[in-house]
Amino acid sequence: MFAIETKNLVKEFNGLIAVNNVSLKIKYGEIFALLGPNGAGKTTIINILSTLLKPTKGMAKVNGYDVVREAYKVRESIGIVFQESILDDRLTARENLDIHGRLYHMEKEERKKRIEEVLKMVGLKHRADDIVKTFSGGMRRRLEIARGLMHNPKILFLDEPTLGLDPQTRRHIWEYIEKLREEGITVLLTTHYMEEADYLADRIAIIDKGKIVVEGSPAELKDSIGGDIIKIACKNNEKVFEKLSSKFDAKIVDEHIVLKVKEAEKVIPKIFELVGEEINSITYKEPSLEDVFIHYTGRILREEETKESDLLKIKRRMRI
Ligand SMILES: Nc1ncnc2c1ncn2[C@@H]1O[C@H](COP(=O)(O)OP(=O)(O)O)[C@@H](O)[C@H]1O
Ligand SMILES: [Mg+2]
CATH class of the missing domain: 3.30.70.260 (ACT domain)
Known part of the structure; x- marks a missing residue:
């Protein structure tokens, strides 16, 4: 059994094919990256796998459960960190995590214990009782990851986990994501940052215009172009x-x-x-992953393509 499996997955929005026949097999314990430019269909795939969207056609299973017929079981199995922050700025880190635990019907004692564990995992124990408004961008992302892990999911979805963060903070977050490997958690992350996929992923699927263009370990992908x-x-x-x-x-x-x-x-x-x-x-x-992307798509995965929309998102997140 695979942690995540899709077969010929299709999602159409009023005639626009956002996800086009995507078949994936992701093993338990793997860190798997969907790498592609803005609009490639990455978030749509995550939304289908986390049962927020229904597929138009095709099959998707998470932790062995069908995302349409066994949506509840899927939701129990997964944690998700969205592209957009969903933390409550006015509450402390601990309070944010506690609310999440309650949503998942965790008992009080269990919540208390788990809050300590997840805060430790992301290096935020010392800020547990500070209001999130006072946190830096990197600390917020780490708290989001802690929130996603709160109810002990087997599988964690990270949608653009370091979007808009500066390179140094991004690296810092990578270290925490890497540690999830030791916890045995399966991670599916999406990114348009080459170095992120290269650094973190055991395997990468390059996605462009809704289609998987090529798949393999970073080394295999680079070897494949010569x-x-x-x-x-x-x-x-x-x-x-x-x-x-x-x-x-x-x-x-x-x-x-x-x-x-x-x-x-x-x-x-x-x-x-x-x-x-x-x-x-x-x-x-x-050869870099950039060379790989160019080889298979005939285009450059340019950061500029996404800069403007990133900026809007950052502004929205910072409420400016
Ligand atoms: N709810 C929606 N309604 C209509 N079109 C959508 C919707 N969500 C996404 N799309 C479109 O589907 C395509 C893929 O989007 P998305 O999955 O967000 O890409 P990515 O996360 O890779 O940037 C884009 O063209 C986007 O505009
Ligand atoms: Mg997206």
Whole structure:
């Protein structure tokens, strides 16, 4: 059984196909990322999986339960952190969590114990009794995650968990999300930040215009477009090129020898064996997820595309 499984999932909004035949299999304990630009259909998928929206066609199961026929069981199994904040600014962290526990019919003693646990998980124990209004953006996100975990869900949905946060705060949140792996929680997150998917996810599905374009681990995705790039500066380009080009895919580019290889870490020692004494310097670069996105969609996943709407959301969140 999979933690999350969908088959040919479709969602149409008045003729607009927001989700187009999406089939996913996500294992228990995995951190899985849906990576794609604004409007790709990520939130719609999360909304279907969390039973907030009904699919137009196709099947979706969460924790083994059908999202339409067994919606109640699905809701018991999941925690969700929405794209938009749903914390009450006027209440303390502890009060926000307590309300959530009550909604899930948790007993008083159980709530008390669990509040301590989840606050510890996200590093907010020392701020438990402070009003949320005084929290920074990063602290709010961590409290949202704690809220999502309050009722002990097996599966956590994180819709754009670091949207609009500065890079440093974003990294800090990643560390807390990573820790969920140790708790055995399955995480499905959506993001349009390449580095976020790259850093966190065991597996990534790149989604564009409602369709899954390609799926795999970050390393598999990068390998699939042709491996690493090694750049060598040497004393005698022609001589080195002659020796290397019979064994590798080699070119002379801008006074350097450039090799395209499968796994640079394994190839570099061989290069030293062959032409070690000729080498002045050697560097290598893995293709980034950006390269992967361009390869499969023919477009750039530009942050600018989303900047304006991000700004509106941030403003709304900060009530300015
Ligand atoms: N309730 C809705 N009614 C009509 N169109 C919608 C609705 N929700 C989403 N859409 C459209 O569906 C597409 C996918 O949206 P969404 O799932 O929010 O994308 P993402 O989360 O990847 O940015 C977009 O074109 C969006 O405008
Ligand atoms: Mg979204």
